[in-house]
Each structure stands twice: as C-alpha cells, then as structure tokens.
Amino acid sequence: MAQEDIDLIKAVTTQDPPLVKVELVNNFFDICRSMSLWPMTFGLACCAIEMMAVGMARFDIARYGAEVFRPSPRQCDLMIVAGTVSKKMAPCLVQLYEQMPAPRYVMALGNCAISGGPFYFEDQYGIVEGVDRLVPVDVYVPGCPPRPEGLLEGLFKIQEKMTGRRWWPMPKQGEAV
Amino acid sequence: MNIPPELIHISIALAAIAAFIGLNGLVLVYLERKVAGFIQRRPGPYEVGPWGLLQPVADAVKLVGKQLVRPKVADPWLYWAAPLLSFTPIFLLFLVIPFGPTLTGMEFNYGLLLILAFTGLNVLALCLAGWSSANKYSLLGAARSVAQSIAYEIPLLLAVLAIAFQFGTLNLTEMVHQQGQWPWQWNIMFQPLAFVIYFLCAIAETNRAPFDLPEAESELTAGFHTEYSGMAFGLFFLAEYAYIIVVSCVAVVLFLGGWQGPGAPGFWWFLLKVYALILVIIWIRWTYPRVRFDQLLNINWKWLLPLALVNLLLTLIFVKI
Numbered sequence: 341m342a343q344e345d346i347d348l349i350k351a352v353t354t355q356d357p358p359l360v361k362v363e364l365v366n367n368f369f370d371i372c373r374s375m376s377l378w379p380m381t382f383g384l385a386c387c388a389i390e391m392m393a394v395g396m397a398r399f400d401i402a403r404y405g406a407e408v409f410r411p412s413p414r415q416c417d418l419m420i421v422a423g424t425v426s427k428k429m430a431p432c433l434v435q436l437y438e439q440m441p442a443p444r445y446v447m448a449l450g451n452c453a454i455s456g457g458p459f460y461f462e463d464q465y466g467i468v469e470g471v472d473r474l475v476p477v478d479v480y481v482p483g484c485p486p487r488p489e490g491l492l493e494g495l496f497k498i499q500e501k502m503t504g505r506r507w508w509p510m511p512k513q514g515e516a517v
Numbered sequence: 518m519n520i521p522p523e524l525i526h527i528s529i530a531l532a533a534i535a536a537f538i539g540l541n542g543l544v545l546v547y548l549e550r551k552v553a554g555f556i557q558r559r560p561g562p563y564e565v566g567p568w569g570l571l572q573p574v575a576d577a578v579k580l581v582g583k584q585l586v587r588p589k590v591a592d593p594w595l596y597w598a599a600p601l602l603s604f605t606p607i608f609l610l611f612l613v614i615p616f617g618p619t620l621t622g623m624e625f626n627y628g629l630l631l632i633l634a635f636t637g638l639n640v641l642a643l644c645l646a647g648w649s650s651a652n653k654y655s656l657l658g659a660a661r662s663v664a665q666s667i668a669y670e671i672p673l674l675l676a677v678l679a680i681a682f683q684f685g686t687l688n689l690t691e692m693v694h695q696q697g698q699w700p701w702q703w704n705i706m707f708q709p710l711a712f713v714i715y716f717l718c719a720i721a722e723t724n725r726a727p728f729d730l731p732e733a734e735s736e737l738t739a740g741f742h743t744e745y746s747g748m749a750f751g752l753f754f755l756a757e758y759a760y761i762i763v764v765s766c767v768a769v770v771l772f773l774g775g776w777q778g779p780g781a782p783g784f785w786w787f788l789l790k791v792y793a794l795i796l797v798i799i800w801i802r803w804t805y806p807r808v809r810f811d812q813l814l815n816i817n818w819k820w821l822l823p824l825a826l827v828n829l830l831l832t833l834i835f836v837k838i
Binding site: 355356368369371372373375376381396397400402403404405407408410411412414415417439441442443507508 | 554564571746750
C-alpha cells in the first residue's frame, strides 16, 4: 500500500549557509560535533525503552559523549525517533525537528520508524509508514526493537557519516561494543 | 603616561580570572559527567580522548558551532542581553576572592558585601531570559527562579551576617587571617549551624539539584533557557558553573580557613578545599531527587530562616560576652 498521504506535511529543511568555509576548520567542527551528539528526550513507543537502556550502566552511551539527553529541542543535535509515529503525532514530530538548530541529525530507531513495521498492512489509517516521509533520516537502525548495541552502532554510523571515517573498532561476532 | 599600578594589577587579575573561569568550566563539565557515571556504576565519558578527557572540549566547540535561534516573538535586545548579564558579573566576584596570602585581584574592605550584591544580578538575568523568550516554560522557570532565589537569599545573608559579626570585618583576606592553620581552628568548628545553612542556601541559589526547580525538565522542559541554543545556552551553563565555584570559594573563606592548612599554607590548600566542596555539591546532585516547590519554600521559611535567626542571636550574645 504505497498511496501518498496527502495529509502529512513535511518538515522545512532549508538551512543558512555556513559562516566559515575553510575545509580544515569545518572538518574540526565536524569531528567535535560527532563526538558530542546530544540526543533529545523524546520517545514514542517501546523502542524508547531500549533508548533508556542504552544510557544505563550496561551499555552506557556516555562513553561516546552522547548521554546528555536535553529536554529542549533547541539544545539537541540528534533526534532519535524511537517508536511508532502515529498521524496524530506527526505534526508534533515535525515541529520538534524544525525547532532544532542547524547541524541536526535524525536516527530512525526500529522497524516502525523505518517503515511502519508491524503496522504496515492494507487499510491501516493511523500510522505514518516511515518517519522519512516527514523528516530527512540519516541512519536507519532496524529491529523490533533494536538491541541497545544496535543503537550504539547507529550512533557510530552517524559519526562516520559526519566525519568520513569510523572511529571505533568493529565488534567481533557475539561481542558487545 | 602614568598608569597607576593598581590598574595593571586589576587588568592582569581579570585576564587570569577569565582563563580560570574557562578552564574551570571544562574541568567541571568533565567532573560532573564522570562523577555521575561513577555514582550510577558507569564509566562516564571514556572514548573521546584518553579517559574521555577531550569530551568537554568537543562539547564546547560544538556549542560554538551551533546555529543561534531567536523566536520570532521574542524581544531581541533582552533576549541576547540575558546570557551576557548572567555571565559578566562573575569577573567582579572573582576579583575579591583571596586565593592565597597575596593572591587577590583586589584588596577590598567590603569584599563580602560586593560578592553578595553582585550574585543577585544572576536572578535578574534569569528573569530577563524567561520573560524575553516569550515561552510559557521559560516564564514559569523564571518565576520559580525569582521566588526561590529571593527566599533563599535571606537565610544565606543572615548566616553570613553572623560570621561578619564574629570576625568584625567584611574583608575576606582579614577573615582568613583570623583563622588558624589546623582544622580545629577553622571557623566551621565555631559556626557549624551557619555552615549548614549557608551550604543549603548556596545549593539553592545556584539552582543545583535537589533545588533545580527553575530548570526541572520533567515539568518545565528546560526552564528559563528553553529557547536558548548554541553558545547562548553555553554562557548560561558556564555562568552556573562559575557561580558554583564562587559560592564554594566563599564557603571556604568563611568556614574552612581559606588558604590556611596544615604544613604549608598557600593557594593549593584553597583550591583543594574548593574542589572538595564542589565534589560534595555534585555528589548531592546525583544522590537526591528533586524537591517539590512547596517543600522547597517550606524548608526555607519554616527551618532555615528561624535557624539562621537563632544562630545570629547566639553569635551576637557570644560576641558581646
């Protein structure tokens, strides 16, 4: 069922051009940004439980400097869409995204945020089938829900996307990051 | 050209203070996150630089590189003035603090009075920030901040007044000179109640948990700095940490013997005591849950204020005898 949703309004993504255009400076800024991605305190469904687990003692996203969950979108860099986006929630999500200041990144966490997941069936009427219909998504983390290691790997992928290199060693089979 | 030596002295002191504030901001961000991690059995920042030492640098650079947003309906002048107003008085506060026997920005007979007067400016800045943001959460946060700061300033001033009567001076250097080298000669032995009152009020004045109601994220998003992004938010953050250092410095001067210490007195004792106090403040933040607003005001008006009055009375009787 790939019909276009006419009642969904996409986020405005226009950005001011950067003030400084020296490549070295920009690279430096990008590395610093990737090392302190502050996520938003924003959970929609069960994937948010995994997002909370990733901040706790066993997985500890703080090791990579991303544990500062800011309550205000003005101070966030990363929006983790953790869960099912209903059509009622879509305008709020778009508004939150638009309120974030410029270098901003979106992670779609879990199958619901990627494509609607288990709610993707004929004649469903209440669910947005993929958050990329609303906001541009940087990294998709599949799973239902993804394990906390998956979220960490998604964070590394965003860091890789920002700086052009992977910073942390690849995990061995069956080993935690 | 005839430049008075006082002026050169103060200029050098201001430059040193600026460096000190910036460095301390970095150290305290790292310390806070690391201590939070250890208290919750996590390693805390670990991978960015050795043991995560470069973490605060990355945060600072990121905040500088972030877009500055002003809401359309916000008052442009007041909105940008608020973070500056919160940050600039700090230089004056550090100017009179005696770090060592001769390590003072400015010898001033009314040093304590100056510190108490200019810490009050922070409330005004938070109030302006909340009002000019044109955001309901900011405004509520600002209102709470004003109520809390004004309430807690009274027992704080009464506790400090008792100390001033006891020493008979407002000069901070002179106060340290009146205390001895050994811990039992420090003022905390004679004024334990005043120290407890001062410490509680200082935590409340700097909006630290468990008294961080102006920025309670479960109710008020982020309180007065909800609308601030990038370095404007960074300035509020830096100011908060600087005020924590200031209240710790004053506590050390008034109660813990300043730079006096067993063995060799010097600024190292002063810094050691200040950082010990800051660690206690961080420890309290990550241990206790936030109080409700009625509890917050009840603690102040029903306990701290009467206790501070009793303490003042007792001190006056002892001074008279």
